[in-house]
Amino acid sequence: MKNEVIDLRSDTVTRPVKGMLDAMQSAVVGDDVFGDDPTVIRLEMMVAGMFGKEAALFCPSGTMTNQIAMKAHTKPGDEVICDESSHVYRYEGGGIGFNSGCSVRLIRGDRGRITARQVEAEINPDDPHFPVSRLVVAENTANRGGGSCYDFQELVNISEICKRTGLRFHLDGARLFNALVKTGRTTTETGPLFDSVSICLSKGLGAPVGSVLTGSSDFIRQARRIRKAFGGGMRQAGYLAAAGIYAIENNINRLEEDHRKALRIGEILHKKDSVKEVLPVETNIVVYRLNNEIKDTDYLECLKEKGVLAIGFGPQTIRMVTHLDFTDNMLERLEKILLH
Numbered sequence: 001m002k003n004e005v006i007d008l009r010s011d012t013v014t015r016p017v018k019g020m021l022d023a024m025q026s027a028v029v030g031d032d033v034f035g036d037d038p039t040v041i042r043l044e045m046m047v048a049g050m051f052g053k054e055a056a057l058f059c060p061s062g063t064m065t066n067q068i069a070m071k072a073h074t075k076p077g078d079e080v081i082c083d084e085s086s087h088v089y090r091y092e093g094g095g096i097g098f099n100s101g102c103s104v105r106l107i108r109g110d111r112g113r114i115t116a117r118q119v120e121a122e123i124n125p126d127d128p129h130f131p132v133s134r135l136v137v138a139e140n141t142a143n144r145g146g147g148s149c150y151d152f153q154e155l156v157n158i159s160e161i162c163k164r165t166g167l168r169f170h171l172d173g174a175r176l177f178n179a180l181v182k183t184g185r186t187t188t189e190t191g192p193l194f195d196s197v198s199i200c201l202s203k204g205l206g207a208p209v210g211s212v213l214t215g216s217s218d219f220i221r222q223a224r225r226i227r228k229a230f231g232g233g234m235r236q237a238g239y240l241a242a243a244g245i246y247a248i249e250n251n252i253n254r255l256e257e258d259h260r261k262a263l264r265i266g267e268i269l270h271k272k273d274s275v276k277e278v279l280p281v282e283t284n285i286v287v288y289r290l291n292n293e294i295k296d297t298d299y300l301e302c303l304k305e306k307g308v309l310a311i312g313f314g315p316q317t318i319r320m321v322t323h324l325d326f327t328d329n330m331l332e333r334l335e336k337i338l339l340h
Contacts, residue, residue, distance in 0.1 A: 020246045027239050061211055067092060067096075069223070076100065077132065083138075084108055087143055115158075120161050141182075143285065145279070146285050181259070208243055261328075271339065286319065296316050
């Protein structure tokens with residue numbers, strides 16, 4: 001029997017397990033655009049409660065929840081402060097400018113993580129020559145930082161500066177649960193630091209679709225209007241929300257397994273002469289750089305021929321992401337392939 005492809009391109013490639021499919025099939029649904037889908041309402045209340053927020057909004061994607069949050073927090077001509085490698089800046093199709101009409105003040109952080117001191121230094125003076133500094137966005141874990149996690153106290157410090165200076169603070173928490181599992185922090189500790197929090201259900205938690213944005217009642221009311229304008233309203237969305245509920249109830253603690261496997265991949269790569277650098281592995285993302293003797297495109301093609309899928313992450317840079325469909329047997333096969 002031919003070996004199954006080892007797909008490490010992203011933690012978004014997972015398939016729903018039987019329990020999740022059963023939950024989806026048995027979901028009680030309504031019409032979410034009319035606000036009467038009971039399973040969507042249950043998911044939104046669950047996430048809001050987890051983070052100590054008043055309300056939440058179920059959306060198709062993390063890009064949409066981030067873009068809605070930024071538009072709700074700003075007005076055209078304002079400025080968003082974030083790390084130069086952040087997802088909201090690099091991977092959301094120029095949405096900050098396209099959707100919100102905002103400029104961006106980029107910070108060179110440490111593997112995607114910015115500090116309170118850096119944020120404070122980039123806040124514009126009250127001068128008509130400059131855009132109004134309005135919003136700070138943090139990404140935890142930081143994708144391009146190799147799944148790096150924020151120090152909790154640094155988030156506290158940034159939050160305090162935002163409150164003191166009147167800025168809003170949004171968390172791109174696409175892989176937040178990876179960070180919480182790694183650091184031992186909780187949703188109830190994290191939520192109050194931010195004006196809004198976005199979480200993804202379709203990454204490490206294994207749901208097929210969906211993200212949730214949470215914040216105050218007034219904020220979510222405005223976010224719902226923006227979602228409608230973005231074309232993000234869904235009808236019998238409870239089938240998808242049921243998958244999200246199952247993911248939250250069953251797949252958070254098991255993220256430790258993904259972290260363990262990613263750490264092992266990092267250890268294997270450290271043994272390879274063709275690998276110049278491996279970023280510190282904290283969660284489920286492994287980012288490494290190749291020596292110049294081998295082209296990244298050739299390297300990826302070679303892996304593909306051997307049944308392993310990864311993605312290019314910049315010049316001579318490769319990313320692998322572990323997930324619930326990446327088994328221990330696959331890890332053993334991968335080790336043999338990488339060390340061959």
